Amino acid sequence: MLPAPGTPVPDVFSPGKLGNVTLRNRIVKAATFEGRCPGGRITDELIEFHAEYARGGVGMTTVAYLATSPEGRTDRHQYHWGMDDGGMLRKLTDAVHAEGAAVAAQVGHAGAVANAASNKMSAMGPSRIPAPTGMAITKACTEADIDRIVADHVRAARGAHEAGFDAIEVHFGHNYLVSEFLSPKLNRRKDSYGGSLENRARFARRIGRAIRDEMGDKIAVTIKLNMDDGVPGGFWVDEAVQVARWLEQDGSADALVMTVGSSLLNPIYLFKGDAPLAEFAATQPAPIKLGMKIVGPKMFKEYPYSDAYMFDDARQIREAVDLPMMLLGGIVDRPSIDKAMGSGFDFVAMGRALLREPDLPLKLQADDRRRSLCNHCNRCMATIYSGSRCVLREYVPPIPARSGS
Ligand SMILES: Cc1cc2nc3c(=O)[nH]c(=O)nc-3n(C[C@H](O)[C@H](O)[C@H](O)COP(=O)(O)O)c2cc1C
Ligand code: SF4
Incomplete structure (x- = not known):
């Protein structure tokens, strides 16, 4: 619900409770695929x-x-969960905890x-749908596949707890599998x-409940849920409001993170x-590169950026549920953070702003006029296969020529 008038607004640098975990402040680094696991090795x-984000505050x-x-x-x-990580996930959680952050x-x-080509396994979907990166068609999940994937989510939650993670974020967004089930366009x-929506949401709700039944409050659970696929005929915010209500009724989440779009x-x-089509095409093998030349401009459309760009949609979910929520999308400075905190969001999540400057929280704490240096060029997206990074962070300004020497 939206906060009642006069409700004190929490400061983003005050501790925040997420399930049974207390975070030292309310700034969360959003998941940005790292590209640092060759062959699945941590x-x-x-x-x-x-550790760098943890040091950055x-x-x-x-x-x-x-x-x-x-x-x-x-x-x-x-x-993938079930692989032997050789104790490296525990090393990771220890390293982050040593810097005072949760993970x-x-x-x-x-x-x-x-x-599918890289995995050497069929990709799965709710129905048979084109899977462009592997140039294949998905296998439609059978009921047995659904049961197994629900159990795989529970295994992931158990594995994360055993490795010392404080929370799991369950991905119900971006037209990944669960979000494909939610989509009236992709789920046939x-x-x-x-x-019906009730049927399309059944898989999501089963996963949420199965994790909670197994884990109780041993690990905090956040759910990253789409509210708008950005695709005609796709999942849309009014359906997301209802799914958020059901997740709340089910008691499966400690917080919701709302998102948009379709990978x-x-x-x-x-x-x-910006849509960095040329940079993205350059990372792809020849046949996909060619395909991108043909369909790329249609698929990689540009959309105007604005700070806190998911606020209006996420506010509709905020109005509908009492669950704690994180606001994501274009959180870059104190005004965008304060807008979230003043509207009943309990946390903010930042992706690109932290890729650009991992120590932005410390900088914002020291100077509340500070604004992220990220220019939303989105060229970091093209680096996900070679170690995700902000391309501007690598830029070293030329040393000015010294006169008279
Ligand atoms: C390089 C990069 C990789 C990303 N990888 C993921 C991912 O693995 N999982 C995910 O849910 N979102 C991923 N995202 C999306 C972010 O979590 C976030 O939703 C998006 O960047 C919007 O937030 P921002 O405006 O703070 O960047 C990625 C974003 C970037 C820039
Ligand atoms: S590459 Fe561009 S969008 Fe990505 S973090 Fe850097 S400035 Fe921001």
């Missing part, structure tokens, strides 16, 4: 990536996209976003998982800003 580079950092299932990896250079694991199944099923059909809608 590396020291991945650990250092997250976030309340919690999120390790992006640890797949629930082998075929749910976007490609083979990704960890979440994002868990999910990529559905049609998975690269005729059984109890397709058709499958409309990726820039997630971010707003």
Whole structure:
């Protein structure tokens, strides 16, 4: 619900409670796929990536996209739960805790976003739908697949708890598998998982409840839920309001993180800003590069960026549920943070602003006029296969020529 007039507004640098965990402040590093797990191996580079955000002052950092299932990896250079991590996830959580921050694991199944050719396994969807990165058509999940993937989510939650994570973020967004089930465009099923919203949400609700039944309050659970796929005929905010209400009734989430867009059909809608088509095409193998030349301009549409660009939609969810919520999308300075805090959001999540400057929280704390240096060029998106990074961070200004020497 929106806060009643006169309700004190929490300061973003005050501690915030997320399930049974207390974060030292209310700034969360949003999941940005790191590209630091060759062959699924957790590396020291991945650990250092997250330790840097912890040193930079976030309340919690999120390790992006640890797949629930082998075929749910976007490609083979990704960890999936059930693999032996050689104790490296524990090393990661210890390193973040040593810097005073909490750490979440994002868990999910990529559905049609998975690269079947790289994984050497069919990608899965609610129905048979084109899976462009692996140049294949998904296998439609059987009821047995659904049962197994629900159980894989529970295994992921258990694994995250055992490795010392404080929270898991369950991915119900971006037209990954669960979000594909929610979408009336992508879900063409005729059984109890397709058709009405109640049916399309059945898979999501089963996952949420199964995790809670197994884990209780041993680990905090956040759910990253789409509110608008950005695709005609896709999942839309009025349906997201109802799904958020059901998740609240089910008691499956400690907080909701609302998001938008489709990694499958409309990726820039997630971010707003520039569409770095040429940079993205350059990272792809030849046949996909050619395909991108043809369909790229249609798929990689640009959208005008504005600060706190998900606020208006997320506020509709805020009005509908009492659950704690994080505001994501274009959180870059004190005004965008204060807008969230003053409207009943309990946390803010930042992706690109922290990629650009991992120590932005400390900078904002020292100077409340400070604004992120991220210019939403989105060129970091093209680096996800080679170690995600802000391309501007690598830029070293030329040393001015010294006269008279
Ligand atoms: C390089 C990069 C990688 C991303 N990887 C993921 C991911 O693995 N999982 C996810 O849910 N979102 C991912 N995102 C989306 C962010 O979590 C976030 O939703 C989006 O960037 C909007 O927030 P921002 O305006 O603070 O950047 C990624 C974003 C970027 C820039
Ligand atoms: S490359 Fe850097 S400046 Fe550009 S959007 Fe990504 S984080 Fe921001």
